Amino acid sequence: MTAQIHPTACVEEGASLGQDVKIGPFCYVAASTSLGDGCELMSHAVVMGHTQIGHGCTLHPHAVLGGLPQVIGFEASPDSRLVVGDNCVFREYATAHSGMPKFGGVTTVGNNCYVMIGAHIAHDNKIGNNVVMANNVSLAGHIEVGDNVWFGGLSAIHQFSRIGRNAFIGGGAIVVEDVIPFGSVVGNHAKLSGLNMVGLKRRGFTKAEQMEIRSAYKAVFFGEGLFRERVDQAAEKFADKPLAMEMIDFIRHAGDRPICKPA
Structure with missing residues (x-):
């Protein structure tokens, strides 16, 4: 079936529309855009730029x-692009x-993401798969978000932050530091409140896998010695444990970025 376009919609010549696309009243689709099969734009939705x-x-x-990026003085460019995966809302x-x-030049959003009312994904973000952003979540520029991350409503993330996969960001949290994979953070400024155990259980992590993550978490954040020493010791102890090493490697590759820690 070809695209269904409401007579009040504006679809510029050159726009690429897949099969079974539906474009509702007063929508706008720019010439340099493409919509995959089965996409639906309800009333007043806009797809612009590249x-x-x-x-x-x-x-x-x-x-x-x-x-366009919200950067003062930025000029439109065909090298400024947005790429969204499949089955996103x-x-x-x-x-x-x-x-x-x-x-x-590319902002990317993965597959099966759900972006709720008023939420914002800024320029140069790299958003993974199955990410959920509740109402009015705000992501600044250059943020990396892993798969299966949940953002509570009104949370805000500082530019250049990294959010590891399966993390949970509490409602209203102001995040200015990197969040480890499987972590749960709350507050202003956000502090690490533990692991996202609810999310791990929902996504089918076994009890053994949960224990592995929990053991590495305790060793890194609550062991003896300086934080960097604990990270190095944990890297040796859990060298053959892939989920533990995912957390540890995330921390070791932080560069100059601070890691969100418990209060």
Whole structure:
């Protein structure tokens, strides 16, 4: 089936539309964009700039994808792009911006992401699969988010932060430090409150895997000695434990970025 386009929508010549695309009243689709099979744009949704959207995505009223980076003096460029995966949902007033060419030029959103009302994905973010952003979550630029991360409503993440996979960000948290894989953070400024055990159980981690992660967490954050010494000791102790090493390697590769720790 070909695309269904409401007569009040504006779809510029050159836009690439897949099969079974539905474009509702007063939507706008720019010439340099592409929509995969089965996408639906509800009333007043906008896809602009150089934006590629995968199969089966839904944009609710007033969602805007592909806007320019919010950087003073930035000039539009075909090298500023947004790439969205398959089966993503952007609820009302959700936004995602394209990247800056000098940093690679691409903002990416993975598959099966759910971006709720008023949430924002800024330029040059790298968002994994199955990420959920509740209402009014705000991600600044250059943020890396792993798979299966959940953001509570009104949380905000500082630019250049890294959020490890399967982490949980509590509602209203202000995150200015990197969050370890499997971690759970809360507060302003956010502090590590433990592990995201609820998320691990929901995603089918075995009891042995949970114990492995918990043991590494305790060794790194609550052992004896300086933090860097504990990390190095844990790297030796858990060298053959892949989930533990995922957390440890995340910390070791932080560079100058601080790691969010318990209060």
